[in-house]
Amino acid sequence: VSEWCWxxxxxxxxxNSKNTGRDDRGPDLEDLLTTQxxxxxxxxxxxxxxxxxxxxxxxxxxxxVGYPDEFSTDRGLRTVRGDFxxxxxxxxxxxxxxxxxxxxxxxxFYQIESDWTFLPIKGWVYPVGHGSYDNWLYFYExxxxxxxxxxxxxxxxxxxxxxxxxxxxxxxxGARFVSEDMSAELILEH
Numbered sequence: 001v002s003e004w005c006w007x008x009x010x011x012x013x014x015x016n017s018k019n020t021g022r023d024d025r026g027p028d029l030e031d032l033l034t035t036q037x038x039x040x041x042x043x044x045x046x047x048x049x050x051x052x053x054x055x056x057x058x059x060x061x062x063x064x065v066g067y068p069d070e071f072s073t074d075r076g077l078r079t080v081r082g083d084f085x086x087x088x089x090x091x092x093x094x095x096x097x098x099x100x101x102x103x104x105x106x107x108x109f110y111q112i113e114s115d116w117t118f119l120p121i122k123g124w125v126y127p128v129g130h131g132s133y134d135n136w137l138y139f140y141e142x143x144x145x146x147x148x149x150x151x152x153x154x155x156x157x158x159x160x161x162x163x164x165x166x167x168x169x170x171x172x173x174g175a176r177f178v179s180e181d182m183s184a185e186l187i188l189e190h
Contacts (some may be wrong), residue, residue, distance in 0.1 A: 086130050088131070107119070115127065123139070132149060146165070166180065
């Protein structure tokens with residue numbers, strides 16, 4: 001995996017008189033001497049391929065070029081999120097039913113002043129976390145903490161067993177958390 005840099009690539013840029021030689025971002029597009037402009041990308045990621053060629057992009061110092069209109073699954077842009085601590089479920093919508101709230105990814109829930117929360121089908125949980133992106137839920141009935149977020153739901157991570165569990169519900173089997181390989185199952189019987 002590598003990331004695109006700001007730099008345009010020009011093979012002769014470092015000999016060009018417009019090159020300042022210090023902290024150079026590369027040539028401007030209009031200064032390129034090549035007919036097909038290419039951008040620089042640099043390594044510093046992960047690769048499961050252990051062949052000789054694939055190791056180079058893993059080094060931070062590795063630099064290569066690619067064309068801006070070229071598609072690649074191993075090249076992209078880095079995004080940075082600030083260290084924000086949004087209130088838990090800040091994106092919850094109020095309903096016309098007292099303390100009942102709604103999250104598009106979690107559904108309806110009832111929250112009391114002590115923060116204990118009732119989730120239909122799942123029962124009582126004690127939520128801790130930030131926004132809808134970092135949520136630890138203590139399931140009273142299971143006596144267990146599970147982690148989830150709107151980005152992975154209906155999957156939950158059980159830290160004790162280091163297992164990802166998918167929440168499932170149907171009329172026959174009821175509410176339960178099941179691992180992908182079906183080797184683990186937590187059943188809610190409320």
